[in-house]
Amino acid sequence: MADYDFGLFSCLVADDSAYMRTLMSASLRAIGVGNVKTVDDGSAGIDFLQLVQSDPMKAGMQNVDIIFSNWQMHPVDGMMLLRWVRRHKESPNRFIPFVMVTGYADKEKVREARAMGATEMLAKPFSVVNLGQRLLQVVNRPRKFVHTSKYFGPDRRRNQREIPPGKCRRKIDERNVEVVHV
Amino acid sequence: MSDAAVEGKTAKVPGVRFYVIRNILKDKASGGSLAPGDKGGISVEAIQAAEAEFNKMAEDYPDWVKSLIEELFENYRRCIDTPEIRHEKVAVIHEIAHDMKGQGGTFGYPLITNFGESLYKCTHKSEQASDNLVELIKAHIDGMKAVISGRVSGDGGDIGQELLESLEHAIKKYSSPDAD
Numbered sequence: 105m106a107d108y109d110f111g112l113f114s115c116l117v118a119d120d121s122a123y124m125r126t127l128m129s130a131s132l133r134a135i136g137v138g139n140v141k142t143v144d145d146g147s148a149g150i151d152f153l154q155l156v157q158s159d160p161m162k163a164g165m166q167n168v169d170i171i172f173s174n175w176q177m178h179p180v181d182g183m184m185l186l187r188w189v190r191r192h193k194e195s196p197n198r199f200i201p202f203v204m205v206t207g208y209a210d211k212e213k214v215r216e217a218r219a220m221g222a223t224e225m226l227a228k229p230f231s232v233v234n235l236g237q238r239l240l241q242v243v244n245r246p247r248k249f250v251h252t253s254k255y256f257g258p259d260r261r262r263n264q265r266e267i268p269p270g271k272c273r274r275k276i277d278e279r280n281v282e283v284v285h286v
Numbered sequence: 287m288s289d290a291a292v293e294g295k296t297a298k299v300p301g302v303r304f305y306v307i308r309n310i311l312k313d314k315a316s317g318g319s320l321a322p323g324d325k326g327g328i329s330v331e332a333i334q335a336a337e338a339e340f341n342k343m344a345e346d347y348p349d350w351v352k353s354l355i356e357e358l359f360e361n362y363r364r365c366i367d368t369p370e371i372r373h374e375k376v377a378v379i380h381e382i383a384h385d386m387k388g389q390g391g392t393f394g395y396p397l398i399t400n401f402g403e404s405l406y407k408c409t410h411k412s413e414q415a416s417d418n419l420v421e422l423i424k425a426h427i428d429g430m431k432a433v434i435s436g437r438v439s440g441d442g443g444d445i446g447q448e449l450l451e452s453l454e455h456a457i458k459k460y461s462s463p464d465a466d
Contacts, residue, residue, distance in 0.1 A: 107329040108315035121385055123350050127343050127392075134336035135328060169311055176384055199307055207388030229391030229399060232336040236328045243312050244325040249305035259304070280301025286308070 108243065111138040114165045118142070118149040118173040118185060119205070128172060128205075131232050135239065139165055146180030149173065150188050157196040168200060170242055172226070175206035175217070182206070183220055190221040190256055198256070199249055199286070201242040205230070221257025223247070347393035348434050351386070355434065358382055358405075358427050365420045372420070376412035379423060383409060386430075397433045397442050397449065401426050404453060418460040425456035 115137050119125045125142040132140050141164065143149045149171070156163040171189065175182040186202050189195050204222040206213065214225055224238045247258040316326050361375045361382075368375075383405035390398025405426040408419065429449050432438070438445055 105325065105327045106316060106320065107332075108326040109317070110315055112314045113311070121389075123343075123347075124389065127340065130339045130343065131336045134339040135332050169314070176381075178381075199305065201311070207384055228388030229393075229396075231392070232333060232340050236333060236336070240326075240328065243309075243315055246307060246309050246311070249307065251303040251305065252301070282301075282303045283306060284303060285306050 108136075108240075110136040110239070113137045113169050114139040114141075114167060116141050116143065116149060116152060116168045116171045116173075118144070118146060118171065118177065118182065120144050120174065120177040124174065128235070131235055132172075132239075135232075135236055137239075141165060141168075145177040146173070146182060146185030146188075149185045150180070153189070153196055154194065167197070170201045170203065170239070172203045172205055175204055175208060175213075183217065186217070186220050186222060201246075203238050203242070218257075218260055219255070221255075223258050344393040347389075347395065348437060351390075351395070351398060351430075351434055354382055354386060355427060355430050358423075358430070362420065362423050362427060365415065365423070372415045373412045376409050376415045376419070376423070380406060380409040380412060383426075394439045395433065396440065397438055397446050398430060400450065401430045401433065401453065404457070408457070422456060422460040425453060425460070429453050 115132055117125055117128045117132070117140060119128060119142070122144075125144070129140040129142050141152060143152050152163065153168060156165050156168055160166045171185075173182040173185055182204055186204065189200055189202060190198055201223040202221065203224045203226050204217045205226045205228060206217070207228045208214075209227055217225060224241050226234060226238050249257065250259045312320060312326070320326060358379055361378050364375045365372045365379075383402045385402075387399050387402030387406050390396055390400075390402060405423065408422055408426075429452065432449055433442070433446075436445065438449070440446070442449065
């Protein structure tokens with residue numbers, strides 16, 4: 105397997121713990137990510153994404169390739185940042201891979217983040233290997249995006265298994281499906 | 287980005303619209319040298335370098351977590367001397383505990399994660415901040431102090447077991463209805 109070179113990657117890390125910010129950015133840089141910026145909450149994350157769009161020189165980044173965001177932050181948490189990225193009309197890129205970093209391990213919380221459009225989850229405590237795995241997932245296994253009346257985000261059906269019959273299932277037939285290449 | 291079609295949460299879609307996105311990240315990481323379907327990895331050297339960085343930071347973890355324990359203690363103290371804002375202080379303790387439970391294991395101090403998780407659970411309902419709960423908070427802080435001052439990393443062996451048992455004892459004591 106060929107080794108990737110992440111030198112051209114630009115990542116944004118959002119965490120309200122200075123220690124975790126430093127840890128995450130130092131680890132990403134050591135893995136080879138060329139450009140990492142950190143912010144201390146979701147609001148600062150939104151400001152930064154807007155700055156990248158309006159003044160990339162000042163932001164020090166041409167674009168953001170991946171967002172790694174802690175969930176629980178104040179005043180604007182990771183879910184609100186994710187919601188803005190996926191749904192707000194001023195979001196510079198609604199398809200951006202978003203890795204939600206969280207101490208919440210229960211299935212309900214994971215479902216909640218996925219329903220908002222998180223690309224991957226990274227549970228705390230994590231190791232460098234876990235971080236690297238999420239990075240590889242994003243690069244090696246990108247998912248198409250789905251837009252329905254109730255959801256916009258990465259396709260949650262990572263494994264295309266046979267879907268059992270049921271009235272709540274997404275209806276897939278040629279009449280109501282449109283495929284857009286972006 | 288041609289995402290005009292996804293403008294607004296309630297944009298009209300025919301039923302299901304799929305966006306198939308070109309894998310720019312793979313091209314960036316591989317210099318465009320990988321065929322569709324081929325996958326790349328992270329070099330062993332890069333992982334080792336990152337682990338070295340990680341370990342270097344882990345060495346400073348006990349000093350850093352001390353400041354969080356002090357913060358916990360300060361909030362605990364306010365719970366005692368200013369009962370009218372106790373629920374606010376318990377909510378702050380709950381947040382700090384959440385932070386700690388996610389970090390201890392990352393830096394080789396799973397006992398801090400254990401204590402953090404337990405503290406997080408028992409401070410869940412800050413509005414019900416009884417005197418017993420405040421005592422229980424104190425028991426958690428004492429346990430964390432012992433872990434960090436004794437540099438009790440990993441599971442802590444016998445000392446770790448003892449600390450967890452004394453925490454369990456405190457939980458039983460302060461959770462029982464006739465604790466007062």
